[in-house]
Amino acid sequence: MTPKQAEILTAQMLIPFSDEPKSEAKYIVAHLAECEPSQIILSNKEISKAQIEQIVLKRRQGIPLQYILGRWWFYKSEFLVGEGVLVPRQDTETLVEAALELIRDIKAPRVCDLCSGSGCIAISIAGDRQDATVTAVEKYPAAYSYLEQNIKLNNASNVTPKLYDVLNEPFGKYNLIVCNPPYIPRGDEKELSKEVLNEPHTALFGGEDGLYFYREISKNWKQSLVSGGILAFEVGINEAAAVAEILKTNGFTNIGFKNDLIGIQRVVFGTANNV
Ligand SMILES: C[S@@+](CC[C@H](N)C(=O)[O-])C[C@H]1O[C@@H](n2cnc3c(N)ncnc32)[C@H](O)[C@@H]1O
Known part of the structure; x- marks a missing residue:
């Protein structure tokens, strides 16, 4: 699926585990598409459902989003x-x-x-x-x-x-x-x-x-x-x-x-x- 489609699916899957599913989905898909969150719409990198499921599982286990991304901004x-x-x-x-x-x-x-x-x-x-x-x-x-x-x-x-x-x-x-x-x-x-x-x-x-x-x-x-x-x-x-x-x-x-x-x-x- 395209990164934009992946963003929508990720946000839906995160609803039970996150207070901010939409914003988290943006960061996660940007991570998978190897682009900045603002560039998701321009990316044509293919993202699989399995990749998303793997990350959602980690969030479900309480692994901080920032650990999954491996970076954070301060x-x-x-x-x-x-x-x-x-x-x-x-x-x-x-x-x-x-x-x-x-x-x-x-x-x-x-x-x-x-x-x-x-x-x-x-x-x-x-x-x-x-x-x-x-x-x-x-x-x-x-x-x-x-x-x-x-x-x-x-x-x-x-x-x-x-x-x-x-x-x-x-x-x-x-x-x-x-x-x-x-x-x-x-x-x-x-x-x-x-x-x-x-x-x-x-x-x-x-x-x-x-x-x-x-x-x-x-x-x-x-x-x-x-x-x-x-x-x-x-x-x-x-x-x-x-x-x-x-x-x-x-x-x-x-x-x-x-x-x-x-x-x-x-x-x-x-x-x-x-x-
Ligand atoms: C609340 S965190 C702050 C980390 C960072 N300064 C920040 O603001 O994000 C406290 C830090 O103190 C470190 N720490 C705990 N006990 C320490 C000690 N006795 N000597 C030096 N560092 C210690 C921890 O490993 C941790 O990195």
Whole structure:
């Protein structure tokens, strides 16, 4: 069948398994036709029902669409994704935007991205600020491999990956440390979708109350900021006030917040007054 016919059939087959069958069908058929979603109408690649059934089966099993495509889009770039790495979320663009504002007046800023995963935050900051030097820290080899691949894919020569546990000794001196840590409280597991649970649990859960990494990182990584340097976190829904308190308890001042596109407090940051 033609890609256009395949798109209609795929959307119908996805109805029981997807909240957005039409939009997903577009991405899936573009993937099968090896074209961009906007080019489906122009493609004459033959697509079989068996190819569609194979993908719909994966969606039925809760495999994230982005893992099936093998790539996803974040901020201004494309990122390779698959099993073992968190899919970049649109919410996280708020942290990239906050970071860019926070380093706007600093020439050749030194930035560190802790818990880097696919590298979407580090690579996006580095892409907009070619004069920045960015270190991207990730502990788990499967995610780290995507980080390395995405640095190459995006020609981000100003990003250096580091396979390292952020709970170990901190290192370096930075103007800005950004971090989107695992922050889902353990008890919330039963509320998560099959798709989310197919992403690495080491990327999702931040201890009993979700705040474990905020506490550890605020306490330990403060010494890796220059005086006046800033630590900026992405936070989960309803975590902003608690994370602001954690920053204050650890001596950070000028606590600030940034909302995401739907008005949720998504970023919390504070300044280190190290001497
Ligand atoms: C919520 S994900 C964020 C990934 C990416 N920064 C993003 O925003 O899409 C958290 C990441 O932290 C990594 N991680 C978990 N524990 C870690 C640790 N102790 N040290 C370094 N990275 C860790 C996970 O593997 C995962 O990639």
